[in-house]
Structure formats: structure tokens, C-alpha cells
Amino acid sequence: MIRVVLVDDHPVVRDGLAGQIASQDDLTVAGEAGGGHEALALVERLRPDLVVTDLRMRTGDGVELIEALRRRVPAVAVLVLTTYGTEADLLPALEAGATSILLKDASRQELFHAVRMTSRGETVLSPAVAELLVRRYRTDGQADGVSLSPRELEILGLVADGTANREIGRTLHISETTVKTHLVRVYAKLEVSDRAAAVASAYRRGLLRLRS
Template identity: 60%
Template sequence: MIRLVVVDDHPVVRDGLRGMVATQSDFELVGEAASGMEALAVVAAVSPDVVLTDLRMPDPSGGALIRLIRERVPAAAVLVLTTHDTDSDVLSAVEAGAVGYLLKDAPREELFRAVRAAVRGDTVLSPAVAAVLVGRVRPRQGSRELSTRELEVLRLIARGNTNREAAAELYISEATVKTHLLHVYAKLGVSDRASAVATAYRGGILD
């Protein structure tokens, strides 16, 4: 059973998400919150598997809220569901530790897949959000820290591909993709896929 907390300051949105969650036999809604402070209290109390949160709410919000959730309940995966897809919103959320970023016009099946992927530790980005990152993913000339293959894997991860999809794209095994990702994490000083993309962009490895 995947235990979820829904965080949104609009009651109608929470009502809609509550109804959607109830249609899935492997989902359980264990808490709701209408503000950042309430979210932190609820998440700490119930320790969910996934926190499904809007980005802009009463304080704390955005990257600050995501970072605090990750610090206080590291096992909880944070999945953003919002209407905002600007570069700054996407990058701040990903850098703070969000494992996924979807827009509120996403089909419900896409949302369900994203929740399940978040539990597995996979990064899920809506097409519009992926475009924000992919548009910047271009190796800088002279960047030598990551190998060519590591950059290729990182580029696919930035597009939202799973390990299996990246393996198929590059004609290598899924285990080899995982190995390349571990090397990327070690070189960039991060521990997850989303942080690797954000750190590589900010460090000039991806442009």
C-alpha cells in the first residue's frame, strides 16, 4: 500500500485528489494539509511514502517546503503537482529534492504512474517540465568530469526516462545504467537522480 499526503491550499483540489486516490486499490490517503506549516506537521506525524504537493502556498512553500520535508522525513518522496512550469520553479523544486514534477492538467493515469514511480525512486516529469530541463541539457565544451556515456545517461534522465528506458535508448543493460548513475552521483556529490540533473545544470556540466 502506498501511503500519501496531499498538500494544497485549495479545498476543491484536495477534494479532487482525494477522490482520485480512492479509485486506486494500492493507494491510501493518510493526511492532508492546506499550508506549508500544516504539511510539515502532518508529514512528521504519519511518515507517508509520497507527499503530493502544490508549489505555491502559505509559508513555507516551494523549494523551502520540499527541502524541509526531505530533511525531517527522508523516506518520503516529494512529488510536485502544480500549475507553475517556469525555469525557476522547476529547478528550485528539483534541486530541493522533488522526485517528480507534474502539472495539474496531467491525465489521472499519468499522476498514478508518477506516484508509483516516486516510490521506486524514479524521476517523473511532465512533458512541459521535461522540456524546460532538456532545453538546457547540452554538454559544455571542455567539461571533462563526466564521461561521454555518463553525460548521455544524465541527458536521458533529465528527460524523465526510467533506468529501463535509458538502457533501451542506449542499447546497454539496466544494470549498466545504474552503474553510470552511481558514478554521476559520486562525481557530483549527490544521492538521487533529480539532484544530479539540477546540480549538473548549476555547475555548468549541462547547459
């Protein structure tokens, strides 16, 4: 059972999300909070698998909550569910350590998929979010030819071997959050939104080679 804490300052939104999540046999809502301070205390007490949080709230900023969770409850994955798809909103969330980002116009099936994948430490990005990251990368003038750094190739090679983010971190002696940050950059460079597509694209481009 995947235990979820919902964080949103609109009770009607929380009720709707709670109802959708409760409709799935493998998902349950462990708790709800209307803002960052309340949410942090709740997560520290309940230790859920996943926090689903908005970014803009009257009672606490979502990015500040993500930063606090990364410091104090680093094992808990964070799925951002937001209406705001601007670079100014999303990039700080990723930099703070958000595992996944989904926009609120996502379908129920997309939400369920994101909850399940994110709870396992996988990164899921809405197509609009992935497109934003690609545009940002292109704006930097680096995307004429895709080039991954040695560390990014190292991580992607381990992903191709089926290694989970946490184990990649242990193998490379870096934090799981750092692994996720590298993968987000890889997704942007390869113009994909998940691990499987990244590996497939890397093989297709010759960045990774099949090993005997």
C-alpha cells in the same frame, strides 16, 4: 497500500485529488494539509510513503517544504503537482530534492502512474518538464554530443542492472537524493523522462555496453 499526504492550499483541489487517489485499491490518502508548516508536522507524525505537493501556496512555499522534508524525513518521496511549468519554479524544486514533477493538466492515469513510481523512489517527469530540462541543457552549449560524467555512467550502469536508487546510494556511498539528482541530469542529457528510456537510449548511443 501506498499512503499519500496531499499538500495544496485549495481545498477543492485537495478534495479532487483525494477522490481520485481513493478510487485506486492500492492507494490511500493518509492526510491533507493546506501549507508547508502544517504538512511537515503531519508527515513527521504519519510517516507516509509519498507527499504530493503544490509549489506556490499562500501558507508556505513548496520548495521550502521539500527542503525541510529532505532534512527531517528523507525516506519520504516527494511528487510535485503544479500548474506552473517555468524554469524558475521547477529547477529549484528539483534542486531541493523533489523526486518527481507532474503538471496539473496530467491525466488521472498519469497521476496514478507517477504516485506509484515515485513512492518507490523512481523519478517521473511530465514531458513539458523533461523538455524544459533539455532546453536548459542545450542552452548551456553542451549537447552537441551526449557526454555522461563517470559518476553518471556508474549510476546508469547500476540502473541497467535493476538496482534501486537507495541501493545505488549505499553502493556508491552517496545519498539517495544525490542519486536522483544525477539521474535527472542524465534524463536531460539523453532527452528521456524515465529510467527504462534512459537505459535504452544509453545502449543505443553506445554509452553503455551489454555485459556477458
